[in-house]
Amino acid sequence: MRKRPQVVIVGAGFGGLGAAEQLAHVPVEVTLIDRHNYHTFQPLLYQVATSLLNAEDVGAPVRSMFRHQENVSFRLGTVTGIDVPGHKIRPEDDKEIAYDYLVLAGGATVNYFNTPGAAEHAFPLYTLMNAVKLRNRILERFEAADRDPELIKEGALNFVIVGAGPTGVETAGALSDLFFNLLPHDFHQLATENARVIILDMGKEVLATFRENLRVYAKEELEERRVELRLGEAVTEVGPTFVRLKSGEEIKTHTLVWAGGVRANPLADMLGQPQGRGGRVKLSPDLSVPDHPEIFVVGDMGEVASDGKVLPQLGSVAMQSGEHVGRQIARRLGGEPGQPFKYWDKGFMATIGRGSAVVEFPNKRTLHGPLAYFAWLGVHLALLSGMRNRIETLWNWGWTALTHDRAARIIIEPKDDESQAFPKSVA
C-alpha cells in the first residue's frame, strides 16, 4: 500500500492546532511536535502571573486534544534544525523526521532589542514557566519586604512593566488589583500601599493600536488604579535592582516585566529565506515559502498577510492561518491550485483590570467599561481549550469576583523539587 503523505507541524500553538485540526479528514499522516506536552493559552498568562488562575487552567495536554483524530501523532521534543533540501526536521536528542509538507508554527519569542541586562534580569511573559516564575517573584518580594521593610526603599515593591500594549496594560491592571485590593488583607504588618506599578513605553500612548477614545479611557482607568505611566521613555539598561532610562534617570526595581516586543522564533532564521520585521518569514499569498512550496509558515513566525496587508501577531490570525494551510495541503493533494489567505477580522480587546476592558469591533465601533469586560470574559472562556479548563477558569473568576480572593497565591520554586529528583543512575 502506498504510504500516505507525511505532514510535520512544528508547534502546538494556535497556528499548529488550526492546521492539525483542519487535516482531520485528509488522507495524510500528521506529526505534531512541540517542546511542551501542552498547548499554552497565551492571552491568559498574565492571570497566572498575577495569581488569578492556576498554571493548569491555561495549559491543555496536546495528546488529549487529538484523542479522537487518529491521523495525528504527537511528539514531545524541541526542533533544533531543519534540513530544507533533505525535507527533514531535527529534534534535539531524537532521530530526524522526514516530511512531504512542513508547517512551521513555532510562534514568537521575546525581543529585548539588545538592551543591556534585559536578558539576564527582565521577566518575559511568553510561556507558562515565564508566568509561574513571575508569580513566584512577585509574591516572594512581598514576603521579603514583610521580613525586612527596609527593602521597600530599595525598590522591592516597585514593579516596572516595559510596554504599554495589551500585555503590559493587562498585567499592570491585574497587579494593581492584587497589590491594592487583596494583599493588604494578607500582610498585616507591611505597608503595602507603598507598592508601585509603573508602565514604561517609548511611545506616547497606551494601547497605541486601539482607537483614540479607547486609548483615553485606558489611560484614565490605569491612573485611577494607581498605575504610574511613564510614556515617551526609553529603557537603556536593566540591572538586578534598577532600570535606567534614556534621560539618565534610574528607577529602583527588583522586578521588571518585559512586554516590549517580540521576534519570530529562531526556527525562522534556519530557512535561509527573506525575513521581514521582527524576523517574520516572508510568504507567498497562500502562506507557503516562495522558494519551497512544500513549507508553510503560520501564526507569529510568518509575515501573514491578507489582501496585501501584513497582519498583527494575534491568536485569531494564527488560528485562521493554520486552518488555511490545512486546506491548502488538502487542495494540493487533490491537484487543485493554491488560494491566497483571507483573514476574517473579528476585532480585538484588552482588559484594564477587574470590571474594565476595551473592545474594538471590525466595523470600528467600540465598547468600554464593565460591558466590555464581560464580553472579554465570555470570548476568552469560549476560546480556552477543553471543558475542564473552562470550568476551572470560570470557577476561579467567580470565586475572585465574590470574595476578592485569588486561589493561586502560592510560591512554587523549582528548587522545591530537588529532594524528589531521581538519582542519575535511575533516571
Ligand SMILES: Cc1cc2nc3c(=O)[nH]c(=O)nc-3n(C[C@H](O)[C@H](O)[C@H](O)COP(=O)(O)OP(=O)(O)OC[C@H]3O[C@@H](n4cnc5c(N)ncnc54)[C@H](O)[C@@H]3O)c2cc1C
Ligand atoms: C502574554 C501574551 C498575551 C497575548 N494576548 C493576546 C490576546 O489577548 N489576543 C490575541 O489575539 N492574541 C494575544 N496574544 C498573541 C497570541 O497569543 C499569539 O499571536 C499566538 O499565540 C500565536 O500563535 P502561534 O501558533 O503562532 O504561536 P504560539 O501560540 O506561541 O505557539 C508556538 C508553539 O511552538 C512551540 N515551539 C516553539 N519553538 C519550538 C521548537 N523549537 N520545537 C518545538 N516546539 C516549539 C511552543 O512551545 C508553542 O507551543 C498574546 C501573546 C502573549 C505572549
